[in-house]
Amino acid sequence: MTWQEKIYRVSPVIIQNIICNLEGEKIYRRRFSKNFFELFNSIKERDKISQDEMEELQLRRLKRQCIIAYENSLYYKDLFDRYGFNPYKIKCVEEIEVFPVLTKEEMQKDISKFINRHIRKRDSVKIGTSGTTGAGLVFPVTKECENEQWAVWWRYRHNLGINFDTWCANFGGKVVVPLKQNKPPYHRTIYRFRQISFSMYHLSEETVKEYFNVINDNKIEWIHAFPSTLSYFCSLMKKAGLSFEHKIKYITIGAESLLPHQEKIIYNVLGSRPLQHYGLSEPVANISQCEHGRLHVDEDFSYVEFIPVEGNPDCFHIVGSSFTNDALFFLRYNTNDIVTLEKSEKRCPCGRNGRIVKDIEGRKYDxxxxxxxxxxxxxxxxxxxxxxxxxxxxxxxxxxxxxxxxxxxxxxxxxxxxxxxxxxxxxxxxxxxxxxxxxxxxxxxxxxxxxxxxxxxxx
Ligand SMILES: [Zn+2]
Incomplete structure (x- = not known):
């Protein structure tokens, strides 16, 4: 825990709200810079490009990253030389499949070998990741990379009808309310993000009415949550006989798979279907559910490979190579997540090209x-x-x-x-x-x- 977190924990609610909003302002400025909105527009435009255009885009972006990695990092210089791989002459994206798959454990051993030695500190930010194995990794990303990641996530939200000014009730993993606090409010409001951030750690039969009232009184139309938290909230609402007076138009979920029984209770109680996207801190793969409910690989964002799981022909590891991060290049990085693929070749009515995933298996939590x-x-x-x-x-x-x-x-x-x-x-x-x-x-x-x-x- 940092000293800022320690201060936060012992501060009164009003001070916590101020701290949340100061921090929110800082993150907002970085995340939604002028560069973000420029990128967002071009990323929206390339959402439905043809297969040929997509392949051309992927090759151009991957080649650029391979050259940067080769010229600026010890690991890739050595790797490419050992395999006789010439990044300046790459002709198709599949050429990189000669390299071994990279694991988080390998990067964890000595992350400095992977980092771009010539990137200036002020041009990158450090982010942390854990994933399902619990192994932690802290690595740098450029501001452009962070902007693109958020732009791809926002493209998915826009496609569902959510706008930048839509208020959101957010149930995330962050400790926004200290565990010791045993009276409401169990949320903090971050105005810049138009977000009411709820504590999932305080949600119970006794407190559910407090949560319900905040969403109901403010007529919040968008709920973003982990599926397990949201289905728990819905079951508590049902038990207490609560139902919203307005329509919850958008339900987005993340970080874990949506299980059938969870989807059922969420739909029964809230009246809308939850939609999901798959993404992770490492910018190596992104999968977005479209308005027709299909899970599309965002092929323009990174080069994703589905590698069969040994002994299980229906399951595939998600392995991805980033296009965007000039601070540290991920090449054939194993996400440790697993998918099953849609077998039928039918196109989705939404008109997007690229591959469709049937189910994201790898993110079931307990x-x-x-x-x-x-x-x-x-x-x-x-x-x-x-x-x-x-x-x-x-x-x-x-x-x-x-x-x-x-x-x-x-x-x-x-x-x-x-x-x-x-x-x-x-x-x-x-x-x-x-x-x-x-x-x-x-x-x-x-x-x-x-x-x-x-x-x-x-x-
Ligand atoms: Zn679709």
């Missing part, structure tokens, strides 16, 4: 049960700045108690353990133990599971 009996969703999110953790698994065999199995990197120290404990205690009402292990076993599908619950399933 719950743990806390000391007071309430359930809380576990996200890799909490480990995202913990760069000295290689993998984590969370195991629960009795209510209110959880064991964290941690695979450490060489640089892991007492300080890291302290941060891990703080992160756990800030978010969860549980007793826990931390155990250090050498490795974590994988599922039959080769997937790392973040949470193993051995409690009787009462769903």
């Amino acid at each position: 719950y743990i049960v806390q000391k007071d009996g309430s359930k809380i969703m576990i996200l890799g999110h909490i480990f995202r700045n913990m760069i000295n953790i290689r993998e984590v698994q969370i195991k629960q065999d009795k209510s209110g108690f959880v064991t964290f199995y941690v695979v450490r990197c060489d640089k892991y120290s007492y300080e890291d353990e302290k941060i891990l404990k703080e992160e756990i205690e800030m978010r969860f009402k549980i007793d826990y133990a931390i155990e250090y292990v050498d490795e974590i076993s994988k599922t039959k599908r080769g997937k790392h599971r973040l949470v193993i619950s051995e409690l009787a399933n009462d769903d």
Whole structure:
């Protein structure tokens, strides 16, 4: 936890609101710069370009990145030379498939080798990521890269009918309200983003009415949430006999897969279908659901490969190469997420070219049960700045108690353990133990599971 977070936690609500809005202003200025809006317009225009134009665009962008990587990073200079790969003469994007797939663990070992040595510090920002294995990675992205990522996400939102001035009720993983606070408000309003940010950690049978009232009184038409949080909210609303007086026009979800039973309860209670996009901090793949409900690969954003999972012909790893990040190039980077593909060749009525994904498998999250009996969703999110953790698994065999199995990197120290404990205690009402292990076993599908619950399933 940073000192800013510590101050935030002990401040009164009014000060927290001011801090949220100051921070919001800072992020807004960076994210929605003049450059963003210029990019946004051109990215909207290339949404429905022809297959040939797309291939030409991909080759041009990939070639540019390969040249930058070759000229400015130790890792790619060495890799390309070893394979006799000439980035100036690349003729088709598939040529890069000679290289081995890159894992997060490999980058974690020595990230400096991957970084563009000539990029100026002030031209990039550092961001953190975790994903489903719990391994943390902090890496630089250029402002252009961040702008493009947001522009692609906003293109998807625009296609659904959402505008920059649409107010949003947001249920995210951030601790916006300190866990110790046990009275409303359970949200903070960030005016610049037109966003009411709710605490998913305080949501319960006792508090659901507070959440409901804020959305209802302000007639918020757009809800963005994790599917598990939103379906939990909907089941609490149903139990309490609550229904909104206005229409919830847009429901967008992210960070994890939408399960059929979740979709059903969300639709039953809110009356609109949730739509999703797949994206991650590493700018290597983006998949957007269109107005017809199909999941389209954003082929203009990065070069995405679907690599078959051994022993499972229906499942594919998402492996991607970025087009945009001049600060650090991701080439054939394994996201650790898995998809199934649409077999039929039929085009989507929306008219977009490119590949269609049937289901994003890789992002199913689980719950743990806390000391007071309430359930809380576990996200890799909490480990995202913990760069000295290689993998984590969370195991629960009795209510209110959880064991964290941690695979450490060489640089892991007492300080890291302290941060891990703080992160756990800030978010969860549980007793826990931390155990250090050498490795974590994988599922039959080769997937790392973040949470193993051995409690009787009462769903
Ligand atoms: Zn479509």
